[in-house]
Amino acid sequence: MSEAIARDIVRRIGAEELAPGTQLPPEAKMLEEYRVGRGSLREALRILEVHGLISIKPGPRGGPTVDQVHTxxxxxxxxxxxxxxxxxxxxxxxxxxxxxxxxxxxxxxxxxxxxxxxxxxxxxxxxxxxxxxxxxxxxxxxxxxxxxxxxxxxxxxxxxxxxxxxxxxxxxxxxxxxxxxxxxxxxxxxxxxxxxxxxxxxxxxxxxxxxxxxxxxxxxxxxxxxxxxx
The missing domain is CATH 1.20.120.530 (GntR ligand-binding domain-like)
Structure with a gap:
């Protein structure tokens, strides 16, 4: 499930041509959209973060953000x-x-x-x-x-x-x-x-x-x- 969510997020970033620095929807909205548990969503985001595709900022104004693709x-x-x-x-x-x-x-x-x-x-x-x-x-x-x-x-x-x-x-x-x-x-x-x-x-x-x-x-x-x- 987490891999399927990660793939969908990547497809969305590409289809919408989201620039580096663009903030993705907050966790609450993603949970509602994908109808999954918090653990599955966080694992999906972690997969993308490990591969350098997004960064996750802590705090009330934080959340997942599209990162610059680095070689x-x-x-x-x-x-x-x-x-x-x-x-x-x-x-x-x-x-x-x-x-x-x-x-x-x-x-x-x-x-x-x-x-x-x-x-x-x-x-x-x-x-x-x-x-x-x-x-x-x-x-x-x-x-x-x-x-x-x-x-x-x-x-x-x-x-x-x-x-x-x-x-x-x-x-x-x-x-x-x-x-x-x-x-x-x-x-x-x-x-x-x-x-x-x-x-x-x-x-x-x-x-x-x-x-x-x-x-x-x-x-x-x-x-x-x-x-x-x-």
């Missing part, structure tokens, strides 16, 4: 299955090596005008201190995934990157290597802006292969570790 939540759920299936970080990074070049090629092919404007940000010099570098690197790969135009691949690509970033922290590359990484991002960004799918794919493949090689050198034990649920 981190999808990645967190995926790590549970990865751990149960014995997926290693080597498997995870191999998947990124395959997926990221495809995302870059699609980004160049589909060439969304609005997102192309955003991509120009990465053709300019960026700072290499820890916080700025980590944010710019993450933003670059998120934008490439978003520009692919395929929501499934974008979600998977961003989530896998989220998992790796959560485990490999602080930023992997030392400051001496960061300008070279940012230059590669710049070259990939220009290829995407120019609509050159072949070059964008090639550059991203080389970039990800270099990234994987560096992870193996700096964290040799990590590659054999099973991805743990976080």
């Amino acid at each position: 981190e939540n999808f990645g967190r759920m995926a790590t549970l299955y990865f751990q149960m299936d014995g997926v290693t970080f080597a498997d995870l990074i191999e998947a990124l090596i395959i997926m990221e070049p495809t995302l870059a090629a699609l980004a160049a092919q589909r060439h969304d005008p609005q997102l192309v404007v955003e991509m120009t940000r990465f053709t300019r010099p960026a700072r290499t201190d820890d916080e700025e570098y980590a944010r710019d690197a993450a933003d670059f790969h998120r934008l490439v995934a978003a520009m692919s135009g395929n929501p499934v691949m974008s979600l998977f690509g961003q989530s896998l990157n989220d998992i790796v970033r959560d485990r490999v922290s602080p930023p992997l590359f030392p400051k001496s290597r960061r300008p070279a990484v940012l230059n590669v991002h710049c070259d990939i960004a220009r290829a995407i802006i120019d609509g050159d799918a072949d070059r964008a794919e090639e550059l991203m493949r080389e970039h990800m292969a270099e990234y994987a090689a560096y992870v193996r050198r700096r964290h040799p034990g990590l590659m054999k570790e099973v991805v743990d649920w976080r």
Whole structure:
């Protein structure tokens, strides 16, 4: 019963295009609508909260509220299955090596005008201190995934990157290597802006292969570790 209620709430959020921050009906109204016990309704809401789809605020003016869909939540759920299936970080990074070049090629092919404007940000010099570098690197790969135009691949690509970033922290590359990484991002960004799918794919493949090689050198034990649920 709780799963059926949770599915119906998700359908309603999608059908009514409820924006993040929208408050759902109060508990009393939901109980009346679904004609179920308080335990079943609260379990349904808990299911959605655990998956990061809603947040529940306490207090008289609180209640269930539509949350922003974050790739981190999808990645967190995926790590549970990865751990149960014995997926290693080597498997995870191999998947990124395959997926990221495809995302870059699609980004160049589909060439969304609005997102192309955003991509120009990465053709300019960026700072290499820890916080700025980590944010710019993450933003670059998120934008490439978003520009692919395929929501499934974008979600998977961003989530896998989220998992790796959560485990490999602080930023992997030392400051001496960061300008070279940012230059590669710049070259990939220009290829995407120019609509050159072949070059964008090639550059991203080389970039990800270099990234994987560096992870193996700096964290040799990590590659054999099973991805743990976080």
